[in-house]
Amino acid sequence: MSYASFETKEQASARALLVPLCLFMGALLGFPTLINLWYSFSDVSFQNMIGSFVGIDNYVAAVTNPKMWQALRFSLQFAVICTTIEVGAALILVFILHPLLVKRPWMTAILMLPMMVSPALMGVMYRLILNEFTGAVPVYLEMMGYAVNFLGRGSIYKTVVAIEVLQWTPFAFLILLTARQTVSYELEEAAAVDGATGFRSTFHILLPMMKPALVIVIFVRFIDSFRVFDHIYVLTGGGPGNLTTSISIYIYKLFFVQNTLGEAVAVSILLLLMSLTLIVVAMRLVVRRS
Amino acid sequence: MIVSRHSRIDSVAHFLRWVVFVAVALLVNFPILSTVLTSFKTNADINAYPPKWIFSPTLEHYRAVLASPNVNYSHYIMNSIVIATLGTIFAIVLTLPAAYAMVRQGVGRTWLLPIITNLRALPLIIFAIPFYFMYKQVGLLDTRIGLALISCIINIPIALVMFVGFVQDVPRELDDAAKIDGASMWKTLWHVVLPLSRPVMLAVFLLSFIYSWNEFLFGLILTTKNAVPVTVGATFFVTSRGIEWGPTAAAMTIGILPPLILGLFAYPYIGKSMLAGAVKG
Numbered sequence: 001m002s003y004a005s006f007e008t009k010e011q012a013s014a015r016a017l018l019v020p021l022c023l024f025m026g027a028l029l030g031f032p033t034l035i036n037l038w039y040s041f042s043d044v045s046f047q048n049m050i051g052s053f054v055g056i057d058n059y060v061a062a063v064t065n066p067k068m069w070q071a072l073r074f075s076l077q078f079a080v081i082c083t084t085i086e087v088g089a090a091l092i093l094v095f096i097l098h099p100l101l102v103k104r105p106w107m108t109a110i111l112m113l114p115m116m117v118s119p120a121l122m123g124v125m126y127r128l129i130l131n132e133f134t135g136a137v138p139v140y141l142e143m144m145g146y147a148v149n150f151l152g153r154g155s156i157y158k159t160v161v162a163i164e165v166l167q168w169t170p171f172a173f174l175i176l177l178t179a180r181q182t183v184s185y186e187l188e189e190a191a192a193v194d195g196a197t198g199f200r201s202t203f204h205i206l207l208p209m210m211k212p213a214l215v216i217v218i219f220v221r222f223i224d225s226f227r228v229f230d231h232i233y234v235l236t237g238g239g240p241g242n243l244t245t246s247i248s249i250y251i252y253k254l255f256f257v258q259n260t261l262g263e264a265v266a267v268s269i270l271l272l273l274m275s276l277t278l279i280v281v282a283m284r285l286v287v288r289r290s
Numbered sequence: 291m292i293v294s295r296h297s298r299i300d301s302v303a304h305f306l307r308w309v310v311f312v313a314v315a316l317l318v319n320f321p322i323l324s325t326v327l328t329s330f331k332t333n334a335d336i337n338a339y340p341p342k343w344i345f346s347p348t349l350e351h352y353r354a355v356l357a358s359p360n361v362n363y364s365h366y367i368m369n370s371i372v373i374a375t376l377g378t379i380f381a382i383v384l385t386l387p388a389a390y391a392m393v394r395q396g397v398g399r400t401w402l403l404p405i406i407t408n409l410r411a412l413p414l415i416i417f418a419i420p421f422y423f424m425y426k427q428v429g430l431l432d433t434r435i436g437l438a439l440i441s442c443i444i445n446i447p448i449a450l451v452m453f454v455g456f457v458q459d460v461p462r463e464l465d466d467a468a469k470i471d472g473a474s475m476w477k478t479l480w481h482v483v484l485p486l487s488r489p490v491m492l493a494v495f496l497l498s499f500i501y502s503w504n505e506f507l508f509g510l511i512l513t514t515k516n517a518v519p520v521t522v523g524a525t526f527f528v529t530s531r532g533i534e535w536g537p538t539a540a541a542m543t544i545g546i547l548p549p550l551i552l553g554l555f556a557y558p559y560i561g562k563s564m565l566a567g568a569v570k571g
Contacts, residue, residue, distance in 0.1 A: 013475040015396035018402065021446070024384055025406070028443055032420035039419070049423055093314065100307040107311060109554050113300040114318045116553030117546045118504035118521045124528055125321040125542055134535065136324050136341050143340060168320050171560070178561030216564055219411075227413035230506040234525050242398070248415040248507075255419055256511070268416045276418075279408050 023104040033272070034248075045257060058262035059270075065067070068267055070242055071250035078246065079226035082164045086221055087214070090172035094180050099178065108177065115171045123231030126163050127151070153240050158243055160232050164225060172217045179213030180206065212286075219282050247271060322546065329539035336535050351540035355527075363541055366523030370548075371436050373519055374502035377441025378495055381449045384442070386487065389453030390479050394465065403454065410447040418511050425512055434517045437509060441502035448501070449494045452563050456490040457483065496556035497563065500549040520545040 013115060040058050042051030062068055101108050114122070129135045130150040143149055149161045229248040232238065238245035238253060245253070251271070254264035316323075328336055330347035355363050392399045421440070422431070430436035460483060468478040509519040524545045527538040 009477065011395055011397065012398040014391035015504065017391035017475070017479070018398050021384045021388040021406075022398075022402070024442075025446070028439060029409070029417065032424060033415050035420035035423065036416070039423075049426075077519075093310070096307055096310050097314075100304070105558075107315075109557055111318065112309075112553060112557040112560075113322060113550055115560075116500060116549045116557075117322065118549070119370075120504075120506035120521045121524055121542055121545050122321065124525060124538070125325045125546075127528065128533070128535065128538065129321050129324045131533070134337065137320075139339065140339055157502050170318060174557065174561045175564050178565060182565075184311060213565060223411045227415065229415065230521075233506075233510075234528070235388060241337075248413055251415045251510075252418070255333075256421075261419070265419055268419060271413055272416045275412050279411050283404070283408070 024071070029134060036265055036268055036272075039262065040269045042262065042263070046261070049183075051262075054262070058266035061260075061263045062266040062270060065263070067239070067242055067245070068247075068250060071245045071247045074242075075226050075228070075247040078161065078164070078228060079222050080275060081161055081276050082168070082225040083218055083221045085161075085165050086169045086172045087176075087217055089169050090176050090217070091214075093169075093173055094176045098177065098180055102181065108174070111170050113170075114167045115174075117167070119167065119230035120234050122163065122167050123234035126159075126231070128237055130159065153243065156236060156240070156244060160235060163231055164228065167231075168221060172221060175213055175217045176210060179210045183209045196209070215286060223278075322361075322550075325539045325542045327534060329543045331536065333536055351536035352544075354537045355540045355544070358537065361523060361526045361541075363523060363544070366518050366520045367544065369434055369437075369517050369523075370503055370520040373437045373441055373517070374499045376435070376438035377445060377502045378467075378498040380438065380442035381445040381498055382491065382494060385446055385449040386453050386484075386491075387479060388449055389457050390483055392474075392476075393454055393457040394462075403450070406450050406536075407447050410444075414444070414507055417523075420505065421508070422511055430512075432513045432516050436512055437505075437517055437519065440508045440512070441498075441505055444505060445494075445498040445501055446498060446530055448563055452490055452494050452559070453487075454496075456487060460486055493556065493559040496552050500552055500556060503549050 039051065041053055041055065043054045043057075044051035097144075118127075129137050130139055130148050132151070135150075138148060138150065148155060150156075186211075187205065228246045229249050229252070232244050232246060233249060233252070236244045238249040242250075247267075251264050251267050254260050254267065327343070329351055330349070331342070331345055332348050332350065335342050335345045355361075388398070388402075391397050392403055425431040425436050430439075464482050464486075465478055468482050473481065503519075504521060505519065506521045509522040512517070513522065524538075524541045527534060527541050
């Protein structure tokens with residue numbers, strides 16, 4: 001009896017420890033989501049910040065706007081391309097560099113520098129070095145006889161992909177390297193004794209053991225690239241035209257440039273639903289695997 | 291005989307690994323390297339053709355940036371420092387007790403932990419518009435505290451995951467000993483868990499500070515003048531009256547330096563925190 005009441009007292013004080021976090025998240029994420037929901041069904045504007053109910057007009061405007069689908073397509077395609085290159089390159093590099101880095105953490109640190117930089121500032125830096133007239137990269141290419149306008153219409157898509165890949169392959173590399181290093185030496189040695197060497201041990205032992213890390217890397221990089229905003233915004237502002245408008249930039253433009261608030265909010269809600277679906281599906285997959 | 295052939299293959303492989311390392315390191319770090327070098331060049335050296343890699347360095351652009359009449363860059367630096375520090379402290383204060391309660395009593399572990407850890411997968415733009423209006427209503431627009439709250443939200447998932455991992459590794463006997471001595475949960479948290487948490491606290495602080503410092507989207511949307519962070523302020527050098535190469539490069543260098551330095555210490559935790567989230571989240 002006394003034990004039971006002791007236990008509930010513990011539980012109660014444990015719950016008290018959670019209260020601040022819950023209140024904070026509720027106030028700063030739950031409440032805005034509710035505002036979003038209401039706005040998406042109202043004719044809110046900068047002048048009329050409460051708005052009145054207009055039914056699903058905003059959603060109709062959102063889904064009938066071909067630019068939304070264009071932006072969505074850009075984001076999906078961008079995320080698939082970047083994730084594939086980043087994870088592929090990182091995996092190959094882990095197998096090449098692991099023996100070199102294992103006793104030299106400072107070398108790993110050098111490779112990690114790009115991902116410490118704000119993507120927005122990374123975008124500005126690339127803007128400097130890719131500048132048609134004075135940027136270091138075009139100047140050298142010109143000396144070798146190539147004239148490439150990296151920020152022009154023809155190559156801007158490849159450029160924003162390349163910047164994302166160059167900044168975040170180190171992240172994928174780090175996660176996979178960490179996973180690779182935790183694969184115990186005993187296991188490797190056991191494999192060597194059994195006569196499994198080189199590629200065989202790589203494919204039959206190491207890769208399966210790194211699979212959870214691979215799943216995480218793919219998920220995190222996909223999500224991150226899908227919601228890309230910073231470096232594209234400072235580099236192109238989503239242009240030329242809508243060529244590099246990701247879904248995040250699209251919502252930003254609807255809101256701050258065109259001032260079509262209702263539609264912007266409706267797209268936000270649709271994006272939220274899509275993201276939640278993706279997260280739930282991904283979680284199911286991970287749980288089923290493990 | 292066989293041994294020497296092996297060792298020769300090994301040394302060739304070793305050499306090739308070095309080649310790959312140097313190539314990759316130069317490739318991914320090229321913009322950083324180039325920008326930092328440019329920031330120390332005189333205008334004449336910046337415009338030199340072909341680009342100069344060896345030159346006598348100057349600090350004129352740093353002086354120009356910090357004394358610029360158009361862009362109050364030193365104020366933006368201060369903003370970023372305050373926002374990142376406050377946001378990080380908020381996140382730690384909110385998540386450490388919660389992590390303790392979750393691990394030791396299992397409260398909220400099955401629902402709150404997955405919800406919060408998955409938050410980092412949501413596109414932040416979703417919350418941009420309601421935040422804009424909310425902040426406008428309560429007067430938090432363009433304030434440091436407003437952005438500190440945002441950076442707190444952004445860092446709560448990673449802080450919580452790392453603290454949950456930490457509390458799991460604290461031997462339960464220590465808690466029980468304190469409990470027998472009659473200490474309440476709060477006291478145990480304060481006197482037993484908190485002193486042990488210094489290493490993980492440092493890791494959370496480093497990562498959270500870096501992520502806050504690098505935040506751009508909300509800085510762009512929610513500030514105009516007073517609370518502009520470095521990431522947003524640095525872009526002012528580009529958009530206003532064309533690009534001034536030297537000052538822009540100096541501003542960039544200042545803006546990327548703090549996270550770069552902290553990152554040298556913090557990077558191992560990024561790998562661990564990501565993998566910990568997978569196993570425990």
